[in-house]
Amino acid sequence: MNWTQTFIPTLKEVPADAEIVSHQLLLRAGLIRKLTGGLYTFLPLGLRALRKVERIVREEMDRAGALEVLMPALQPPEIWQKSGRYESARDVLFKVRDRAKKEWLLGPTHEEVITSLVAGEVNSYRQLPRNFYQIQTKFRDEIRPRFGLMRAKEFVMKDAYSFDATDEAAQVSYQKMYDAYVRIFQRCGLKAMPVEADTGVMGGKFSHEFMVPAETGENEVVYCEGCGYAANVEKAVSCVPATTGEGAASIGELERFATPGVSTIEALTRSPYEVAGDRQIKTLVYMVAGKPVLILLRGDHQLNEAKLTGVLGVADFRPATAEEIFDALGAHPGSLGAVGVKELNVCADELLRGAVGMTTGANEDGFHLRGVEVGRDIEVKQWGDLRLAAVGEPCNHCGKPLKVRRAIEVGHVFKLGSKYSEALGALFLDESGKQQPAIMGCYGIGVTRTLQAVIEQSHDKDGIIWPLPVAPYQVCITPLSVSPESAVFQLAQAIHKALIEEGVEVLLDDRDERPGVKFKDADLVGFPLRLGIGEKSLARGEVELKPRGGQLIAVKSENAVTKVLEWLEGNRV
């Protein structure tokens, strides 16, 4: 392909509305253009890279035995009502109406569709296991689209759904996808790590996310360098010693004391009170299904709402407002406590079990209580792990201090169980003739997001550094003259032709531009290999191979094609 015949609108300046470097480079390298917030057009170069990622995904899904299908993006709301997600996922659902005013949904995902298909087609254990996948555009009414392709209203996703007759078989299906994901991200040149994940609104009990470490990521991963444990912070557990009464200022007697103006844990740790954070009980009030519930944590800990969902068994909750709190407890945030509270549900973190000599709010503005004994003074109705694991806490498995880093979620595998198969009637007859719901798994990869994650992870100050397998072109030929009769350009064209015949994806920069412009653009776009042809080196019978980000290699011009092929072979993943 000649540069002048394709369309690569590179940008010298950084677009004002792109915040993170991968988004800036997507725009600057001429890969995408924004139509409006959260919606982008893929330009020829960007589309080529996207297709590369898709191809890798497709090859690995096929290798893992999954079958490609293509489902409708437009879906009837009825199946979403059946699964219950018409309500639970309503915030992300795009709804449209046809001329008869009937409502339709633009699919954010396809569990309902595939399960409906299987419900009608699969009747016997003999037809299982099955795994169907598709690569398709998904629509989500994101509250706040951002970071280019990272979080968009519309994006390309690979989604796969497995159906099994037994739990054990489902586990095998899950592991196949897990292994395929490891290969996919490796082949994309990404350092992605699988981490244990919360299952969220999807339901199900078992899940891993594939995370690409990046400062700009929207997720936090807790991990241990000692044993390899890694989990999304929403799921992560750590091993903090139980809270004892040792060292407490006052054990045994419940004592009310004045704390004028104190409304934070931190303020109580200071003079004259000097109550350490781990000697305090933090009292949060949440409205759970419309009723106030007290959530107790140690003062130095943070609430993990994902864990709260698990402990309460419902996701329908939110922090109470100051007014709701005052109505329930007669005090404002900062002076709250659960001592003597009988009429409200009290839900406490495990680490508070048996804690004595604690300090907490007195439910009277400006007063706290010390000498609190959980159990004696506080009636806890529900216990659970509610705590957000934090950096430095001991790993639950090996005791080494945990670390935390930000990451981009590029893939997610779930063991779903039978939630959807039951709701949508995906039943089969087992060997004994008994009707059973299929055991499902679902497996997503954000294809467009993966593409951007590659750039986020692989770039320098000059531009993108494409891993060879996902580069839009593998090689860019840069002749420093494009006058038709020049030896430089004639050689460039000959090599171009020869490489195409060898099946190499090659771009010939035939623009009549100064060398600096061509070099800068080649670096910006990030071709893995650039072949420079100029008068000076050609006078010595040489051309120049320049791997992106590597050292220049002079090769004899008659060996150029061979050397390029060798380089490509040597860098294949």
Added chain:
RNA sequence: CGGAGCGUAGCUCAGCCUGGCUAGAGCGCCAGCUUUGGGAGCUGGAUGUCGCAGGUUCGAAUCCUGUCGCUCCGACCA
């Protein structure tokens, strides 16, 4: 949805506070000349609904109101 900021040429932005000549710069684009190994130089040229609507005023890019869009922070997030 709450908070903050921004909408002026294809891109990056100045001008606005303190209303007033023909609305500007750099980059890009077009033509010509010169140049040719890391985003060249000179000359000439084209390009604007100053987001949109209303208001105040003799006069609005500038002040006021509304509205739409974008960006950031938060909440949210399969």
